[in-house]
Amino acid sequence: MRDYFLFKNSLFVKILLIFTLPALGILYFSTLLVYDKINTLSDITNIQKDIRYILYTERLINSLQKERGLAVIYLTSKKDKEKYILQKKxxxxxxxxxxxxIENINKNIKQLTFSVPKIQKIFSNFSFLRQQIDTQQLDAYSVILEYSYINESLLDTIYAIKPINSATKFNTKFSYIVNILLAKESAGVERAxxxxxxxxxxxxxxxxxxxxxxxxxxxxxxxxxxLKADIEEIEFYNKLQNTLYTKKVYEIxxxxxxxxxxxxxxxxxWWEISTLRIEDLGKLHKFVSSDILKLSQKIQKEATTSQILSLSFLFICFATLISLLFVLKAIVFNQQKNFNKLEKQQNIxxxxxxxNKLILKVKNRKKLFIKVLNSIDNIEPDIKLSMIYKVKKTQKRLLIAKGENSLKLEFVEDENTKNCVVKRAIVSGKNIILNSKIEKVCTLTPKFINENHLESVAVFPIKKFDKIVALLVLFSNNKNFFDNEVQILFNKMIIDIEYALEKIDYEKNKAKQEEELRIASYAFESNEPMIITNHEAKIINANQAFCKVMGYEKNEIKGNNPKIFKSEEHSDEFYHNMWNSILTKGTWSGEVYNKKKNGENIILKATITAIKDKQGNIKHYLSQYNDISEQKLKQQYLEYQATHDSLTALPNRLLLFDRIKHSINKITRHKTYGGIIFIDxxxxxxINDTMGHETGDILLKEVSKKLQETVRKEDTIARIGGDEFIVxxxxxxTDKASARNNMQILASKIKGALNNIHTIxxxxxxxxxxxxxTLFNNDSFNENELIKQADTAMYLAKRAGKNTIKFFE
Structure with a gap:
């Protein structure tokens, strides 16, 4: 083990300081946590009292709403006096x-002791209001205002109830109970x-x-x-909305x-249907209230459990502090082990x-293998033997390269046993790793393995176009050397080698094909469009395929310079480079836009070859063409599909990453700021669960439309996930303050635009x-990291209550 004893004492002291002091801090934190849980449980015991108070208050408000409506009818039409008197009772x-x-509820609920005297004062003048109604001294509008003021005062007492610590779901439900009561009160005013x-x-x-x-x-x-309700509550609300009388209210x-x-x-x-709708809002309130009552019981139970767990955690912390000293030695050992592991990974x-550098330079397969093995031998000292086998079609293997520091090998007589790791790798096409007891499964003799202290072996198949062509075999004198991390890193190297092999083959085939094409180009009369000119570049012949493509008769072309086909698509520099290649290299190949007889442009794949005599003088020029218009259109269509979202037609993640790369370069070069907005x-x-995926798709298209209407033309909008968009x-x-302000304005416009989508x-x-x-003004972070920063800020916005904007700090 590398330099273990050099680190032992210093690590022991460091770990003693690092772990003991935080452990004492954890004890202090645990004590605070227990105290906090006791306070939380105390707060939660008030939840049910709050709920009872809301129910009694809502019932009083409901009665006042009916009394208000009957009072208005009585004042304006002198009808329903008996109903009005009964409702007053x-x-x-x-x-x-x-x-x-209120008297039954414990007086330590601060919000009640603050609000109730105000209600009592209002009701002390209530009899005078009724007297004015009875004697016809008030008009209907004044009655509505007076009753509404009483109801609003009652609702204010509900507003005054404090939220419960550590009970976010309860507080959320409580907030939209108030919304239901406000809607119900407004419906009562509408009725009146x-x-x-x-x-x-x-x-x-x-x-x-x-x-x-x-x-x-x-x-x-x-x-x-x-916006805040659960799915069950939304379904209950939608059921109430579909009643005949509710629809009748909207129709009226x-x-x-x-x-x-x-x-x-x-x-x-009107009174009957509007009252039924108000009663529906009352039903909705009762439905949510019953749910919140169950939730309060659950929260109370969880708080009790949490208190018990906190006390348990405090006990565990004491036990942990006592046992820490006994595990320090094991920690030092693991620290050293991790150090060695990190060093090993750095070497790989x-x-x-x-x-990676070799791939760009080496053009020969065997040279590539030798350089790879030498790199392994020179960098990683724990790999004692490295070699590469060539695999033939018959699954036989031939050793073609070994590292320059490799030992003198001693092979066993029969290498074709079923247990042989090399054979198994060829048959399975997968990596074979043995981290101990390798004597009986290797191609090397047991004596050789023992003398050189070889403890583990790894065999990595190397493929070319999905076929195994070689094997990389590595031996180490450490047991368990080829762990998962090492395998992953070597797999990456194998991928690079496979790419290099395919590249070498591709270049060989390309050179061969170009030579064959040059030779075949002399077969003039074929289905491939061709023209031939003299040394002065005047056309002396054209085949029928060329005439058909360009729309000319042969006698219209002969004697002319190919300039008659010149379009406006290319610059003078393009033609200059083309002729420079023909005159210096003897050939030019590329895509060219030519103009047909009818004036239309056509894109052709062209190869122009200078035909020389034995003395090297140019006698003719042979031009071969291939109409690639349809191929170009297909290519453009496929490129568009690969870089755009199929539903919204916005750029997808692939195109977005490319745009961000370009943006980082521009921002860095011009020393300005850019920004990324992550929208979820x-x-x-x-919506998908309750309204259907079709509705969800319609929403995504509408969001895409709103974003395109809101942002600047030069900005990029992308859809990178199901409901995730990026701008x-x-x-x-030019500075961080102005950039932050501009991004805040843009994000606010986006938020406003998306909130204006009222129906789907x-x-x-x-x-x-x-x-x-997130903002950026240099290339410190790549595109992946910038998106993660914006994503983190978005989750902060969600935790802040949703429908909000947060910056990554």
Whole structure:
């Protein structure tokens, strides 16, 4: 083990300091945690009292809403007086129960002792309000205002209830209970105002504005509820929304003026359907309240369990501190072991780096193998023997290279045993690793293995076009040398070697094909378009295939210079380089745009060859063409498909990474700032689960459209996942402050645009954007790291309550 004893004492001292001090800190933290859990349990015991208070308050508000509506009808039409008197008695009864419930609730709930005296003061003047109604001293609008003020005061007492620490889900549910109550109260005001209009048989403009306000208030609060609600709660709400009377309420809203002016809506009908809808909101409140009551019981149970676990954790910390000293020796051992492992991996990374450089230079397979083995021998001292076998079609093998530091080998007489690791690697096509007891399965003699202390062996198949062509065999004098990490690194090196072998073959084949093409080019009359000119570049012949492609008759071409086919697609420099290659190298090959007889451009793959006599003088030029227009179109289509999202037609991750690379170069060169905005759609899974994947796809397309309408033309918008979008912005500021401000403005526009998507496929949109932003002004981070930074900021936005914007700091 390398230099183990040199590190032992110093490591012991360092670990003693590093572990003991934090352990004492953990003890202190554990004590605080136990104290915090005790406080949390105390807070949670108030949850059920809060819920009871909300239920009694909601019942009183509901009674006041009905009394308000009946009072309005009584004042405007002198009807339903008996109902109004009966409802007053119910209100008095509920108010009495409300006060009794408050007395039963422990007085240490601060928010109640603060708010209830205000309610009692309001109700002390309530009898005077009723007296004014009875004596017809108030108009209907004033009655609505007075009752609404009482209800709002009651709702304020609910607002004043403090959130419970460590009970995020309860606090969220509590927040949208308030939204339901606000929507219900606004629906009650709507019922009263509409009742006035029905009795008056007209809609004053001021009253209509108030009605519109009630519609808006209901919509906003119900949308807030839907954004935070569970799937079961959303389904219960949708069920209530599909009732006939709820749909009738919306129908009346849309045609209110026409119905009242034409006397097509009576007070009795309106009262019944609007009351049923208000009662539905009450049912929704009870449904959520029952769920939150169960949740409170669960939270209380979890808090008790958490307290027990905290105490257990405190005990464990004491035990851990005592046992720490006994494990220090083992830690030192592992530290040294990890040091050796890291050193080994660094050496293999060096080998990988050297092999990568070799790939670009070496053009011969055997030279490549020898240089690879020499790199291994010279860099990693624990690999004592390295060699490469060539594998023939018959699965026979031939040793063709070994490392320059390799030992003098001694092979066994029969290498074809079934257990032979080399044979097994050929048959299976997979790596064979043995980290101990290798004597009986190697091609080397047991005596050789023992004398040279070889303890482990690895065989890596090398493939070329998916066929095994060689084997890399490595021996180490350390047991378990070829662990998973080492295998992964050597696999990467094998991939590089395979690429180099394929590249060598490709270049050989390419040279051969080019030579064959040059020879075949003299077969003039073929299906391949060709022309031939004299040494002055005047056309002396053209085959029928060329005439057909270009749309000319042969006699129209002869005697002309090929310039008659010249298009405006190429610069003078292009033609200069082309002729320079023909005159110096004797040939030129490339893509060229020519102009047909009818004026259309056609793209051709062209090869122009100078035909020389024995003295080397150019006598003719042979031009061969191949129409690649259709191939180009297919290539462009495939390139587009490979770099764009099929649903939204936005750039995908592949194209985005390329754009970010270019952006980093530009930003670094011009010393400005760029930014990445990561957008994740909240509740997208809920939309797919409850509204269907078709609705989810429609939302993704609409989000894509909104983003394209919002960002600058030069910015890149990409879809990189199911509901994940990225906006790449260049040149957003010359300093960090202005860049941050500009990105905040852009992100706010995006957030506003996406929040303006109110409906999808006939459903209410419950999706909002959570947005993360990161800035960059140099090449310190690559594209992957920048996206991870923006992703991290986006998750901060989600944890902050969703529908928010956060920067990566």
């Amino acid at each position: 119910k209100t008095d009864s509920y108010y009495k129960e409300f006060l009794e419930e 105002l509409t009742s006035i209009n029905i009795v008056l048989k007209s809609i004053p403009e001021d009253n209509y504005k108030k009605l519109l306000h009630t519609y808006s208030t209901q919509k906003i609060n119900l949308k807030e509820f839907l 809203r849309n045609n209110l003026k026409e119905l009242i002016l034409n006397n097509k809506l009576d007070i009795q009908t 990374y060096k080998i990988l780096s050297r092999v 759609l909240d509740n997208f899974k809920t 790449l912005a260049d040149f957003i500021g 496929n006939g459903y209410a949109n419950i999706s909002t954007p959570s947005i993360g932003i």
